[in-house]
Amino acid sequence: MxxxxxxxxxxxxxxxxxxxxxxxxxxxxxxxxxxxxxxxxxxxxxxxxxxxxxxxxxxxxxxxxxxxxxxxxxxxxxxxxxxxxxxxxxxxxxxxxxxxxxxxxxxxxxxxxxxxxxxxxxxxxxxxxxxxxxxxxxPGITAYRAVAVFTRLQPGHTVVIKGASGGVGLLVVQLAKARDVHVIGVASGNHRNQVLTAGADEFFAYDTENHVAALDGRADIVFNVALNGINGQDDVAMVRPGGQIISVAHREPYSDKPVQFTHIHPLAxxxxxxxxxxxxxxxxxxxxxxxxxxxxxxxxxxxxxxxxxxxxxxxxxxxxxxxxx
Known part of the structure; x- marks a missing residue:
């Protein structure tokens, strides 16, 4: 520090x-x-x-x-x-x-x-x-809402977390893993050890790996907590039909498959x-x-x-x- x-x-x-x-x-x-x-x-x-x-x-x-x-x-x-x-x-x-x-x-x-x-x-x-x-x-409030309010994680779910090395992302990794799901973190390659140490089961480096192709249709839920929820079409590719995208992005990406999109927002x-x-x-x-x-x-x-x-x-x-x- x-x-x-x-x-x-x-x-x-x-x-x-x-x-x-x-x-x-x-x-x-x-x-x-x-x-x-x-x-x-x-x-x-x-x-x-x-x-x-x-x-x-x-x-x-x-x-x-x-x-x-x-x-x-x-x-x-x-x-x-x-x-x-x-x-x-x-x-x-x-x-x-x-x-x-x-x-x-x-x-x-x-x-x-x-x-x-x-x-x-x-x-x-x-x-x-x-x-x-x-x-x-x-970060704690945002991560909590993503994991515990806007979805209901079930044991055995596979989740992909984009922006997994950021403040919100690291907490989403930890909160999701505590709910006994399979966690896949996506961040830049120099954060591999940090994200795996936080509890991710797998890690993909967006800057050196084709993570979208590797994760095509694997996720029950994609958490996009990268800055501004960038590259929403990648979220669509990685989530399974009938799955959910939970994102800090305000705009829902176009999808030709049934996907539920949820913007992370304040609630009473x-x-x-x-x-x-x-x-x-x-x-x-x-x-x-x-x-x-x-x-x-x-x-x-x-x-x-x-x-x-x-x-x-x-x-x-x-x-x-x-x-x-």
């Missing part, structure tokens, strides 16, 4: 709270998105909310797309996957305590503080670091809180693992570097951390 050089740290007050919070956001200047920091008053919670002092933020493809859509004239604070410590409670919050370690999927997470509904917050066990927690939130039931409550103990017990590739310091320069790396090829999760080590 790489960690670029750190910058100056934010100074906490004697009570452990920041006197002022800082938010790190993008502004559109001369056609380019430029990140800067702004100092703002501490947040205060509504009756059903908590305030979290952020210790780590995990970056996702959604931030890459949001940056491209930055609104001119606005201070666009991105970030959704947050882990930290509760520092303030709304008057109606009864089941969370000050000082508790938590994680949450929220908005405006690229900041030293966030506000979140108490119902969305999940307690973080000591066995899981803030960085590990922030790195697994969106189960919600993010329910899914994270189930996943967190699995990560804490080491039953699910997701590598962090690069840690960046919790500074304007750190957030800028993290977001700049996001659209480029990189290994593992990108996490911005307030840790001192």
């Amino acid at each position: 790489a960690r670029p050089g750190t910058g100056p740290k934010l100074k906490p007050s004697e009570k452990g709270r920041l006197i002022f919070m800082q938010a790190f956001g993008f502004e559109l200047k001369h056609g380019a998105t430029v990140l800067s920091a702004r100092t703002l008053p501490d947040l205060t919670p509504a009756a059903d909310e908590v305030i979290i002092d952020v210790q780590a933020v995990g970056l996702n493809n959604r931030e890459r797309m949001a940056r491209r859509g930055a609104v001119p004239g606005d201070f666009n604070v991105l970030g959704s996957d947050v882990a930290g410590t509760v520092t303030a409670l709304g008057r109606s919050v009864a089941d969370i305590t000050i000082g508790e370690r938590v994680l949450v999927r929220t908005t405006h997470g690229d900041a030293t503080q966030v506000r979140a509904p108490a119902r969305d917050v999940v307690v973080l066990p000591r066995a899981l670091s803030f960085e590990q927690a922030a790195g697994m939130i969106t 039931v189960p919600n993010d809180h329910t899914i994270l409550t189930e996943l967190v103990p699995l990560f804490a017990d080491g039953l699910l693992k997701l590598p962090i590739g690069t840690l960046f310091p919790f500074t304007a320069a750190g957030f800028a570097a993290a977001h700049d790396l996001l659209p480029s090829p990189h290994e593992g999760r990108i996490v911005v951390s307030a840790a001192d080590d």
Whole structure:
């Protein structure tokens, strides 16, 4: 796990709270998105909310797309996957305590503080670091929905997982294998050992092997969690007639054979809180693992570097951390 050089740290007050919070956001200047920091008053919670002092933020493809859509004239604070410590409670919050370690999927997470509904917050066990927690939130939710909500895996099923070396893909491999199915991972050849170690029974390198021909009609289910769900026609070729394609792609590929296509999308039931409550103990017990590739310091320069790396090829999760080590 790489960690670029750190910058100056934010100074906490004697009570452990920041006197002022800082938010790190993008502004559109001369056609380019430029990140800067702004100092703002501490947040205060509504009756059903908590305030979290952020210790780590995990970056996702959604931030890459949001940056491209930055609104001119606005201070666009991105970030959704947050882990930290509760520092303030709304008057109606009864089941969370000050000082508790938590994680949450929220908005405006690229900041030293966030506000979140108490119902969305999940307690973080000591066995899981803030960085590990922030790195697994969106990939975990997406992988869980793919494997446990949008299909019903049966023992003996054969599944093909495209993008098997990415954050979502590695978790789909692990969650699928735990359901006693035959897992075939597809990724670039340099990720062979990583995907097999995660639990895949077979591996095909898309950059050196004709995986589409080799897997023609073999899959009961194809999970396409590669970036933007690319090459959907390959999914059609690899799935058997009557099988299912579960994809992050929004558009269904053309098929001349009966195939069920499902786009992985948010749902009200189960919600993010329910899914994270189930996943967190699995990560804490080491039953699910997701590598962090690069840690960046919790500074304007750190957030800028993290977001700049996001659209480029990189290994593992990108996490911005307030840790001192």
